[in-house]
Amino acid sequence: MRNCNRAAVVTLGLLVLLAALLPANARAQAQANPPADAEIVARVNDQVITLAAYQKAEQQLHDEAARDCQGCPQDQIAAQFKEQDKDLLRGMIDESLMVQRAKDMGVTVESDLTKRLDEVRQQNGLATLEDLQKGVEASGLSWEEYKTTLRNGLLQKEVVRREVGSHVDISADEVKQYYEAHPQEFTLPERVVLSEISLSTDGMKPEDYDAVRNKAEGLRTSVLNGDDFNQVARLYSQGSTAKEGGSLGTFKKGELAPQLEAVVFQMSKGQISDVIQTRTGFEILKVEDHLQPGLQPLEKVEPDIRNTLHAQKMQPRMRDYLAELREQSYIIVKPGYSDSALLSGANVPSPDRSHL
Numbered sequence: 529m530r531n532c533n534r535a536a537v538v539t540l541g542l543l544v545l546l547a548a549l550l551p552a553n554a555r556a557q558a559q560a561n562p563p564a565d566a567e568i569v570a571r572v573n574d575q576v577i578t579l580a581a582y583q584k585a586e587q588q589l590h591d592e593a594a595r596d597c598q599g600c601p602q603d604q605i606a607a608q609f610k611e612q613d614k615d616l617l618r619g620m621i622d623e624s625l626m627v628q629r630a631k632d633m634g635v636t637v638e639s640d641l642t643k644r645l646d647e648v649r650q651q652n653g654l655a656t657l658e659d660l661q662k663g664v665e666a667s668g669l670s671w672e673e674y675k676t677t678l679r680n681g682l683l684q685k686e687v688v689r690r691e692v693g694s695h696v697d698i699s700a701d702e703v704k705q706y707y708e709a710h711p712q713e714f715t716l717p718e719r720v721v722l723s724e725i726s727l728s729t730d731g732m733k734p735e736d737y738d739a740v741r742n743k744a745e746g747l748r749t750s751v752l753n754g755d756d757f758n759q760v761a762r763l764y765s766q767g768s769t770a771k772e773g774g775s776l777g778t779f780k781k782g783e784l785a786p787q788l789e790a791v792v793f794q795m796s797k798g799q800i801s802d803v804i805q806t807r808t809g810f811e812i813l814k815v816e817d818h819l820q821p822g823l824q825p826l827e828k829v830e831p832d833i834r835n836t837l838h839a840q841k842m843q844p845r846m847r848d849y850l851a852e853l854r855e856q857s858y859i860i861v862k863p864g865y866s867d868s869a870l871l872s873g874a875n876v877p878s879p880d881r882s883h884l
Contacts, residue, residue, distance in 0.1 A: 726767030
């Protein structure tokens, strides 16, 4: 229904993309006991970041830059990678510090990890966690490495929640002030909320279309005579939205095919369209709601405002918190590698590096 294609379900062959749930610097783990011959890039207390881990994170970062900018010139991708790469080691050090802090605090996230893995399984339409494990391993990731990546991300999130987020307060006055200062953020265009009953003509000969139209007309008549539109959609619609009762979502002008837009924006809440022939079949549309343009009420957008203000307050507090962790830690970086936190004024001890 939208001009753009719907997002496809991730296949087993693309499960490597699941690692993108976390930033690149969270995927290469600091180690307490690296191989004896491992080259070390940085030491963070009793943990080390090996050259192999650093190079792996760099490769993942480059892959992400290429994926995020598909079709871009190579020099643009290279520039994006270079901009992000300068903070890579800093991020890896910060991750190690927060994971270590979580362990010092006795934080456990195993139940959350189990839930997260099951969410990933469901998102990929897989029957069991064993299927998920096979898909992860087929993509080139080890199962334990993948779980450690997710676990460390959850540990960091919990540390931030307890030690930083819990100290961020947002008053009702701050919410109101932001709302009054940014009305353009909460002024929405005219929109329609739609449901559909869709019958397909894919693969049919034109002479068979009349039978499909007649079926669609019959379904429309049953709805007009009192049958529940969403229940009819569940039972008879052949579109991907059938299991949701035909729910299509909310659309503003320019997001629907012109043929459909011309119809639904003339309709009122609760109205049912005539049967509409499209390139792939026949549609019956219901306008679940027709929302007029204008400034949204404060109570409706208050959660969004609180999220925005929370993020704004968190940024400087996170910088201060990470600087504090660094001041309490033993961190050394091998010459030739850059920890950009040093450039921003973080107070990091600089002992002899000759043994790195």
